[in-house]
Amino acid sequence: MHQTDIGPLPADHPPVRKPKIGVLVANLGTPDGTDYWSMRRYLNEFLSDKRVIDYPAWKWQPILQGIVLTKRPFASGAAYKTIWNEELDESPLMTITRQQTDALRAALTARFGDRVEVDFCMRYGNPSTPSKVAELQAKGCDRILFFPLYPQYAGATTATANDKFFDALKTLKWQPASRTVPPYFDRTDYIDALAQSVERAYGAMEQTPDILVCSYHGVPKRYLLEGDPYHCQCQKTTRLLKERLGWADDWITTTFQSKFGPEEWLQPYTVEEVARLAERGKKRIAVIAPAFSADCIETLEEINEEIRESFEHAGGESFTYIPCLNDDAAHIEALTNVIVENLGGWV
Template sequence: MSSDETLFDRPGEGRLVHADKDHPPVPRAKVGVLLANLGTPDGTDYRSMRRYLSEFLSDRRVVDYSPWLWQPLLQLVILTKRPFSSGEAYRSIWNTENDESPLLTITREQTRKIAEALEMDYGDRIVVDFCMRYGNPSTGGALRRLQAQGCERILFFPLYPQYASPTTATANDHAFRTLMTMKWQPAFRTAPAYFDQPAYIDALAASVKESFAQADRRPDVLVASYHGVPERYLHEGDPYHCQCQKTTRLLKERLGWSDSDIVTTFQSQFGPEKWVGPATVDHVAELARQGYKDIAVISPAFAADCVETLEEIQQQIKESFLEAGGEGFTYVPCLNDRDDHIQALLGVMRNELSGWV
């Protein structure tokens, strides 16, 4: 019996043991688990895309230039054009059946599977929900829903294997801002990066083996493509670049491959400053010019397929490789709601929930 169950005269809900006889029934406090992903526009039209991009690109964790310089450029120049091109990209991968982005569809399914598994472990003690840093469902709304359901303790779980300031940190920041508005704050934990967890590496390795087995010809090299960050972030103490490099090394070792079988690259660069490299879109073309006819690309920094993987990698980066002389291109899907991925996430959650349930 858990410690708080001794406070009640019957499991789940009842009178507090030491309360007066006429005290109304009190629901037992619950623990919330809130999964957080990057975000998604509500639609692919101009207004939806502009609203989403404005929120995303106004985040000082994402673009940390002075607002006095950045906001006029963003609002008057970038957001007059970019919503059209971004909307086109989203339309090419949009889940038309549910009228939502694939990221939203996949994150919802991940949440459902995790909720079912935790219910088997802890019954109705755990409430699982998900949110987006940008767009809907909002972080603030999800935190308040959990509190309304009796969650006095919440584990906040950013779905980023590697820690980065523009992803993990801003997700945490946004959750903390909501807590600052609450009269009664729940106890709150943030989950750590899990890039080096053996179960996560095992799931990555299994996905590679499956994709290679299904390819018409075995790829000559695997490109591990991570979302890029400005190079100065590395020098300012952000561990993301190092954690990406370690992820690739651990995956290589788990597969039993040599150094030449896998390469680390970075995608999605924008802006004038120098970013960590090599750039995926350029490096795959260089591989083709070097005589590599068949390659595979995996995205270990994304917990769910999204516009950066379904459009950027499978369309733009693939095109770069084929136009440079490549012949075979295999995309290794994100881990999404694979059972081994769900089990890897559950392993981290159970560890972080220890002492609470």
């Protein structure tokens, strides 16, 4: 007989594990390699997501399959090669998300012992959300806290990650109780971590930049008009960061990057704004990416290469990219605080 909290079980009953709580952190995703087919699989999954591109399938899929996925995997693969972690044969986003997870696991184990299991998944690519939900359940997790690592909420990031999590739950005979973590863009500890990263970067410079550009990943402007709160939350993050640093309004600005397709997106566009700043005499700038919890292709390649080039081509003289918070101790502490608060009543 096996003794559990539900009483004695027959000898032929499937094993029942000691109940645990799972914490599953999620990020956007990464291709498995930089070759054409790895990039094509990844881009196909990403760009077929209706939360990301919401055009009707009859209109979008022929363009995606016939034009975009014929050419873009080559260009994207070349961009990934410039930042690829050759030692581990993976993207920096994979490396950093694993480091964040290890740090969170250590912090939560120190607080709760073996009652909490911590792992990570990706919305697109591997490790997939369904595979990690299954692993947590196999370890005895009857409750799972799902944590998309996006400070600001957007339908194309937070919501689609949650969708994938809920889809995974649909396949289970015995669903764990579940919670999702709300956005944390205005938390004092998150803003403090951002501010500390800026203060460290500025303290290491011989000359202070003329302005700090807060570059957020863009979305179509239509999403804002349809009720997505992302734009407002980005603006508030910048304002809170400015107030925490004690800066004047013209020492910091908000921009949006990564425009894709013919629609108007949230503006100003980072790649254009940094050129305008240079032309207006702002010859020394720093750029930070508060919407990204970990450095990735959009920060290491797009900001630190393409956007830097736009600034310098327009006459800019000094361009400093301030890395994402990654596994910085203050960031891990803030994320741990978010998790602990959202585990309230479970532990």
